[in-house]
Amino acid sequence: MSLESRVLRLMEDEHPGPAGRVAQGGLALLEKLYIRGVLSRRTKETARAVHAGIPVISVGNLTAGGTGKTPCIMKLASLLQKSGHCPAILTRGYRGGLEKTGGIVADRERIRVTQAMAGDEPYMMALKLPGVPVIAGRDRIVSAAAAKALGADVLLLDDGFQYWKLARDLDIVLIDSTHPFGGGRVLPRGLLREPMDALRRAGLFILTKAGQTTEAKRQDIRETLRSCNPEAPVLEADHAPQTFTPLAEWPLGKALSEGEGRPAFLLSGIGNPGGFRKTAEEAGFAVRGSLSLPDHHAYTESDIRKASEQAAACGAEVIAVTEKDAVKIREQIHLDTSQYLPIGVLGIEMTFSGDGEAVFKKTTEELL
Numbered sequence: 509m510s511l512e513s514r515v516l517r518l519m520e521d522e523h524p525g526p527a528g529r530v531a532q533g534g535l536a537l538l539e540k541l542y543i544r545g546v547l548s549r550r551t552k553e554t555a556r557a558v559h560a561g562i563p564v565i566s567v568g569n570l571t572a573g574g575t576g577k578t579p580c581i582m583k584l585a586s587l588l589q590k591s592g593h594c595p596a597i598l599t600r601g602y603r604g605g606l607e608k609t610g611g612i613v614a615d616r617e618r619i620r621v622t623q624a625m626a627g628d629e630p631y632m633m634a635l636k637l638p639g640v641p642v643i644a645g646r647d648r649i650v651s652a653a654a655a656k657a658l659g660a661d662v663l664l665l666d667d668g669f670q671y672w673k674l675a676r677d678l679d680i681v682l683i684d685s686t687h688p689f690g691g692g693r694v695l696p697r698g699l700l701r702e703p704m705d706a707l708r709r710a711g712l713f714i715l716t717k718a719g720q721t722t723e724a725k726r727q728d729i730r731e732t733l734r735s736c737n738p739e740a741p742v743l744e745a746d747h748a749p750q751t752f753t754p755l756a757e758w759p760l761g762k763a764l765s766e767g768e769g770r771p772a773f774l775l776s777g778i779g780n781p782g783g784f785r786k787t788a789e790e791a792g793f794a795v796r797g798s799l800s801l802p803d804h805h806a807y808t809e810s811d812i813r814k815a816s817e818q819a820a821a822c823g824a825e826v827i828a829v830t831e832k833d834a835v836k837i838r839e840q841i842h843l844d845t846s847q848y849l850p851i852g853v854l855g856i857e858m859t860f861s862g863d864g865e866a867v868f869k870k871t872t873e874e875l876l
Contacts, residue, residue, distance in 0.1 A: 563876055570669065582857075595640055600666070601627035611625070746858075759834075826851070
């Protein structure tokens with residue numbers, strides 16, 4: 509078990525034993541120091557926040573880990589683009605070559621850099637959203653200036669809820685319905701990035717993975733959110749599978765029926781392989797096996813060979829990968845696909861319950 513897995517298990521263990529209680533006490537002391545530091549930084553950076561001169565919409569969360577920010581920001585960018593706006597996405601570009609230096613991944617006409625320079629998610633967004641500038645780098649103020657120079661009229665701040673240096677007009681906060689508040693404790697004792705009072709800053713909440721929980725649990729989450737912030741609308745959404753496309757043809761999407769019902773083997777290098785399995789099962793695939801690699805894994809042909817061999821051994825007809833994995837496989841290796849089982853890319857999209865999409869569009873477009 510990795511150190512990260514041990515800490516995560518310790519965070520939630522209600523009966524940890526003597527050694528575990530000592531360890532939890534140590535984490536609680538570190539939690540107090542972390543809170544002191546994050547509150548000090550939040551106060552200073554908020555007071556000095558730079559205004560971009562055009563609307564800024566942040567998509568973020570309160571907890572560490574994935575809540576579906578990338579599908580959300582892609583949905584928002586697509587809707588704004590279809591409405592005649594010129595959105596640009598500002599993203600950190602985690603582990604990409606531009607993370608420290610900053611730079612333009614894509615302008616309104618073309619992708620300018622390699623996948624390695626852009627990072628996984630920025631490159632994927634650039635591929636999937638032609639015409640939408642994507643700028644990577646830690647310094648979002650520099651990125652904002654670059655986006656404006658490219659003609660952007662609205663900035664979408666990816667994972668921006670804790671980026672206080674750039675003022676924003678709307679904070680969209682995603683809440684994972686299956687694990688909403690990180691155990692109610694702040695890092696490293698729990699998974700909260702900052703205390704719960706931060707929810708007062710939100711202008712819109714989206715409960716993601718809504719279909720994986722009961723109505724009673726979602727109602728409890730809504731009541732907690734309203735106690736912190738009674739004004740912000742609360743929407744419900746899922747990240748539903750929409751397409752299944754041969755790797756060679758991706759990012760063009762093919763209808764999900766192309767792969768639905770087939771025995772499949774899952775290959776992924778993401779933070780939540782269990783979520784990918786649930787998505788594949790929702791899409792109707794008969795999952796025969798899987799190979800889960802570390803998040804942001806750099807693929808080699810030996811990985812594909814291993815997955816193909818394991819897939820064939822368990823009776824799978826196709827290897828399914830995420831779009832994030834497709835970017836890396838396509839860009840990092842020159843693959844002769846004829847030697848292996850077919851590889852298909854399972855594409856997902858944020859879908860809202862009820863009138864959620866209409867409220868989502870109305871709330872964002874009122875700023876513009």
